[in-house]
Amino acid sequence: MFAKKTFPGGSHPPTNKRRTQASMIQDMPLPQRVVIPLHQHTGAPAQPIVAVGDEVKAGQKIGEAQGYVSVPVHASISGKVTAIEPHLHPLGGQLPAVIIEGDGRDTWLEQPGEARQTSQSDSKAMVEAIREAGIVGLGGAAFPTHVKLSPPEGKSIDTFILNGAECEPYLTADHRLMVENTEEIVAGAKIILNILNCHRGIIGIEANKPDALAAMRERTRQEKELEVVALQVKYPQGAEKQLIWAITKREVPSGGLPMDIGCVVQNVGTAKAIFDAVVSGKPLVERVVSVTGPIVKEPKNLRVRIGTLFEELIQQTAGTVENPGKLIMGGPMMGLAQVSSQVPVIKGTSGVLLIPTDQAVIPEPQTCISCARCVDTCPMKLVPTELGKLVQHSLFKEAEKLGVLDCMECGTCSYICPSKINLVHLFKFAKAKILSEKRKK
């Protein structure tokens, strides 16, 4: 038996992964049209470098990064640019996007695998290849990967953690990737170790994925710098700070970063994308998405071109047995509710979740009964009950003093609250308010 590592606090929502955990990844048919937002990552949006009427090939850069914390975007199919205009975005509102009508030929700028390879002894060249390929964290946060792989002078990294926890209920895209693309993920992890000049890599996988644990252990048996550890099944085990604590017992300081304590964390999907970029010269133009939920007829893990509309993914699963009450990008805990299925898959889309009407009803919040369950379960050791009261009274400065900015919006407190108080909603609001005040100053 291997000891299972974990962190203090957290909760145990039903994992609901059975429907897709054994479903092999299927390639989604080529979409006829894609909508590629220029803003798919944390940081400045990309600027278009194509014009309406241009012919483009798959893998061709169509948007240039603006600044250091930004990445380019690429065409995911070959065809003609028919519009550059605002379009419904899964993060909310309408944002500029490049719309491409496909020619059905799937002609690539450079065939993946035949394209130039990047020297794996040149860290700078590898980081540049990763940036040029438009790679961001594929666990959902979509933070530019080249930034995380470039610790500033004076900060050395002694531990790299590969995140295979996938603790969000329903989602199984990372699970299947670890089983089916083990080789590429491990090769990507070795590239990351090389870039960071780090000699300790730990692959953390929740214990409810025994086949992924076995595949990764088998593949890393001869790898002296890589170790696989089983993690307890607990939410939010895959959150960066909780994963670091579970594995190293180090705590990221308030307002700090993992690299402040010698750690870098990357998701398994990101490691695969890094392999594709460095070894095959392939930019990030597709990803695996779990399309699932209790009412989905044939839930699947689909490999999807970026820019494909959710509506088409849902059609691939034969639709739903009843009209959905809620459509979510991501999982039920941290995912984002969507107003329409006409939104495109972006780099951070890990799942498309369809919830029946009876589960989508938001219960009427009751008075706090001071049970302290939210306090016991908050993985950031915050006091959600007190924070909630402060925000309800618009006492934002006091909420900031009590650490609301450290809230990672995991939703554990809201999930556990017997009075059904939507605490996380209050904290998101407070954080936005405080940060906007700070920006004004």
Ligand code: SF4
């Ligand atoms: S949403 Fe914030 S306050 Fe609530 S449990 Fe998560 S980190 Fe704690």
Ligand code: SF4
């Ligand atoms: S869990 Fe809900 S009812 Fe209990 S103390 Fe926290 S806010 Fe109050």
